[in-house]
Amino acid sequence: MEFKRLEKWGSELNLCIRCGYCCEHCPLYRASNWEIDTPRGRLLLAYGLLTGEVDPSPYVAEKLFECFYCGNCSKSCSAKVTPTDIFTDARADLLEFGFAGQGTTVRNDEKLCMACGRCVLTCKSEALSVDMGSMRVLVDKVKCKGCGVCVAECPVGAMSQKTGFGVSREELSAAVENSLRTMNGSPKVVVFCCNWSMTPGLQLSRMEFKGAENASGIIVTVCSGRIDPGLILEAFDQGAWGVMIACCPLDECEHDGNYRAKERCALVGRLLDVLGVQSERLKLEHFATGEAQKLKNALKSFAGEIASLGPI
Amino acid sequence: MDIDVKRLKEIVGEEDVRDDIADLYVYGSDASVHEANPSVVVRPETVEEVQGIVRYANTALVPVIARGAGSSASGQAVPIDGGIVIDFKRMNRIKAIRPRDILCKVEPGVVCDDLNRALQPHGLWFPSAPESGRIATIGGTIANNGSGVRAIKYGTMRDYVLGMKVVLANGDLVTLGADTRAQASGYQLDRLMVGSEGTLGLIVEATLLLRHLPRFKAMGMAKFSKLEDAGETISDIVASEVTPSLLELVDDIAITALNKTLNMNLPQVEAIVVFECDGRLKDAVDYDMATIKEICEKNSAFGVEMGSDAKEMERIYSGRKKLFAALSRYREGLVCTSLADDMAVPSSRIAECARKIHEIGERNHVVMNAYGHCGIGLLHTKILMEVTRKEQWEDARRAVDEVYDYVRSVGGTTSGEHGIAISKAPAWKKEKADSLQMMKAIKTALDPNNILNPHKLMDAPDDWVTATKLRYPVQL
Known part of the structure; x- marks a missing residue:
């Protein structure tokens, strides 16, 4: 399996000394206290995918699609590794191989959604769009940063996020x-x-x-x-x-x-x-x-x- | 390895057992160069659960590896033979703070900086938090006898452990030490656990001595155009009547890395010495600071800056805290590895040792720097190298050997605070040659089936390079 986008981060992943200083800053880690939910843990997953020591799986994809993009891990890293950029490329590669994790990305309930487009206007990441043919809101899972602004904006409660991180x-x-x-x-x-x-x-x-x-x-x-x-x-x-x-x-x-x-x-x-x-x-x-x-x-x-x- | 995962789930609950390959892979490494996957990870929340896991492991003859934050630098948390990793992060309760006894009782998963945040309203602190205290746990810090930057005045972890509860290899729970500072009752078994790296028992509760927060603090920074002068300064300060609360050396390589990554704007000199004094009286602190300034200037320091403003102190010190990782950006193509990283030498040898480290690095085609808590004779020396090039590991092996040969020749020790585990074991075994049998006898007596963090310390492989798979993509 060739991880075309992830490939370019190989040398950056070597620079991560795995000190774990990013961990205390991560809201996902705080919610679960599992190593795999730390930025360090997810970087290791990306590394494992590249070296072939970890095979892509629905579980791995789920973990790599979990990130609120608060950016605190990147800000705290004195090796200047930028985990969120690496996760974004890992997501794109995983999607290409058919592994679409839900993670912290938002979901749209088609039964409730009126396709009013308010969510589209509030999304700074340009992750949402309305498909004019089917009148459905589409979520770009690579671009979605899980901020939840659209969830709060939706007048009919059609947008939601997975529970488990304390912020749904x-x-x-x-x-x-x-x-x-x-x-x-x-x-x-x-x-x-x-x-x-x-x-x-x-x-x-x-x-x-x-x-x-x-x-x-x-x-x-x-x-x-x-x-x-x-x-x-x-x-x-x-x-x-x-x-x-x-x-x-x-x-x-x-x-x-x-x-x-x-x-x-x-x-x-x-x-x-x-x-x-x-x-x-x-x-x-x-x-x-x-x-x-x-x-x-x-x-x-x-x-x-x-x-x-x-x-x- | 055949492990009864169902049994473990019965002990700690379904939710707190993980055996997916993805989880095992992330639990297979720490901040060292080593990597080895465990067979299963469990997260107990109670002492009884820890006992249950260990009893099972002792019967099934399965290795048990304790893990706090996984910030260990020599492979302490790497399960070299697979087995059960016990992640102690759910045992993270501060159980009691007793200001009148100047002590606290904590579980092993409590994070050092959290403990200090909890103590602060009581006007107390735990000075032995390591630099990685934002993540490092009390259990891990005890197991490695960590110390941190304030050890020069406040001592190391072993000075703060009054007692502890430990689960032994057969699952029995023992209470070691007492809630008193004075203890003169037989073998100091609690001290035996300090620095034992999870090979003798699992710490499930610790009673720690505390200190009153100092009322006044001041910090200073002196620049030197010669590394030797900085080293001499440190030796002179240590030998003087003043006891600073912090005394750190930062060399030119570290200065370059800090300026590059954190835009610190430090002067590109050969060395910087950072010092701090604290106490109950401002005049006393100022007097000590002035004495240190005099010593610095006598040794040709220039531009000595001093301040007691909290922000100014933070500015002076912030870079040092982030140095380990920052070294990864010292030069394009080089990666910072945690090798030969925390030897200690007698204080009078600081200058000589720092220079030796630079020379040995150069001779072996790697970059080695010198920084650290030099006030206690401790030097951190990361090796910066091209990690994907096979020959560089030969270079690193030689450099590590040469550094430790020198350290032993001057009466120094292999590790000052990070511990031995795998990557420092070959050098340490040479240093402790005549006491290894004694240590092995203790290990056999307490852990006859060798289940607790096996193949570490005296039982670690003789070649650290091939001891485990390396964490970098390199074919040796």
Whole structure:
């Protein structure tokens, strides 16, 4: 089997020293804690495909189609290896051999889809198109970066992503409920954080004893573009006193998800006004990767404001 | 290898056993040059599950290899004979933080930097986190007696292990050590486990001594136009009354790599020495920093920069943390391999050793650099080479031999913090020639069926190049 696109990455894959420094930055690894879900693990798969030590299989394809393209692995790599570029070429080669993994790419439910095209317009990766003959939305699995912006944008819930990484619509809903149920003390603030690497607290370990810090109010969404207005309202409906959306600085989002979040925040703000709820209970803030301290400070100040407003 | 996967699934649950070739392949390597697939990977969550796995393996005579983050540099986590890899990442609970006892209790899969994040609100820290602490686990750090950059003041992992729970090769659980700093009761079996690389037992819980976070810190950087001057500076600082909390050497090869990959804009000099002092009193820290500055200048340092601003310290130090990988971009066509990578020599020999390393590299047609926690005599020397060219592995083998011959000749040791496993075993066996039998006797007593990380340390193959398949596409 000739992996035409992957071939050119052979020497780059040698440069990866397999130190694993990319691992802590990967939301997929955080969700599963399996080595195969680390950027290092997926690079190894690509390497194995090239050397023939790993045969292409539906499982291998599934793993290589799993990536949210947050790019944190590439940014953290001081050997300057760019895993996401390598995964993209591996996907294209695998597709050519008939291995189309679902991974983190989006799915379109033809029964629900009205082919309105809103998803196509929001996709910065140009992964979506409407086939005018069949009036179906087509997903380009190589281009789809799994940001979930289209999932949140679809008015009829026709777009979806596989569960298991904590960021599908169902999982986010469950996370909101769980977070509010287990939150200690007050004020009850739900924070949607677009990138877990800037959240404070533990990354790959657990604290399970009395007095342990409860950071459960922070829900990691990987991209703020996947937070739809319904999810924000659900949080208020379930008892949140305030909701903060922490997203990337405006021009730094790979998917323009922060622009979508800004629009949706404005919309929910107006709805809250109509419902007689102070719109300042919803706040959108921008943080660059690594600005954990800034996030911590912003959270503290927001919690203070919300505490003075009290519960809804 | 015939392994009863069904039995393992009964022990840890269906979800936490993997035997797809894709999983086995990714669990077959670490940060070393070695590669060998396990037969199955299991992820226990409880001590009982670990005991169940080991009991089964001991009966079925199947190797068991403990794995934390897989960041080991000499093949510790590579299952040289196949077998069961136990991935400890689900045993990642910080079980207790006891500020009044200045200790904590953790499971082996807890990540070192996570532990420090958890300790920070208590004003405490665990200083022995290695540079790879963002991923390295406590279990792996104990098993390799890791140390990290602050060992010069705060010691290495063995100084922080008060006690531990260990699953032995027959599946029995033993409690070693105690929750006290003072311990004078018989054999120090907990210490025996430190640095044993998973060959004597599996650590399932550790009790660690902690320290108070220093209130003040300052960091400095001195440039040298001669590597020898930098080395002499380090030796002089170590011999002085000042104990810095960090003392690192970065050579010209490392400087080039850092400038290339991280745009660090470091001056292209022969060597840079980075130092840090910390303490409870600002005046004391400043006084120590001034003393170090004097020593640097006496040894012809120029442009000594010092700062106590957190951002400035981060700037000075950030490159060093990313150096291992950055070396892969030193020169087109060369790849950074983790070979001969962490020897230690007496402090007075730092300059001589660094120069020797450069000479040996040159003589053997590979690039070798010298950097590391020189304050404890530790030098990191990666080998940069054309990994797909067969002859280069001969060159590397010779270079490794020559470096270690020198290290032994001056009373140094094969590994300062990364451990031995496979790639350093031939040199280490020469160093420890008269105590190998003692070690083998201990191994046989504790693991008579040789199931725990077999063929590592004293039992590793005599030629590291052919010990396993190499991770690079090269035909030897």
